[in-house]
Amino acid sequence: MTTSVVDNGVNVEALLGARDAFADAPQIARFQWRSQVSWAHGTHSRAEVESFHGFGEEQRHHTSFHFDIDHPTQFAALDNGITPVEYVLVALGGCLTAGVAAIAQQRGIQLRSVQADVSAEMDLHGILGADPDVRNGFSDVRVQFRIDADATPAEIAGLVAQSQKRSAVYDILTNPTAVTVTVA
The missing domain is CATH 3.30.300.20 (K homology (KH) domain)
Structure with a gap:
């Protein structure tokens, strides 16, 4: 009999471990997510997401993520982002x-x-x-x-x-x- 291993790329053990840790220390489950959005021009803005608070302390993503926000040309904008x-x-x-x-x-x-x-x-x-x-x-x-x-x-x-x-x-x-x- 062969047992196949399911691999969808999700570390369930780590997720369940975090859930168990939250039960022991509920305050570390309180997170603050944040982004900073800066106006560029017209209806175009740029957002940056770099850090958050969780597990009882400041956390950082492995890189700073940037997102363009705009409106399409049909709204007299420049379509610099979604x-x-x-x-x-x-x-x-x-x-x-x-x-x-x-x-x-x-x-x-x-x-x-x-x-x-x-x-x-x-x-x-x-x-x-x-x-x-x-x-x-x-x-x-x-x-x-x-x-x-x-x-x-x-x-x-x-x-x-x-x-x-x-x-x-x-x-x-x-x-x-x-x-x-x-x-x-």
């Missing part, structure tokens, strides 16, 4: 997909491919101030997964359901979150 709302879709798809990989690894399911198509509906009458009754943000967000794995359709549906249940970005989008904006 729009802020597209970053939200990227974040949701990335968070759910990472969850699928981690849960599949933990459940012993070998993945061959995972693709999340994320889309959202938005009426620009809201953000342009043309209709005060139209919401500024998304009216509908959809995520459609295509997953090829050594698993039954029910097991794949279970991966997606558990990923959705544990996704920070899904939670941020579906539950009210306090946001404070100040000027220094």
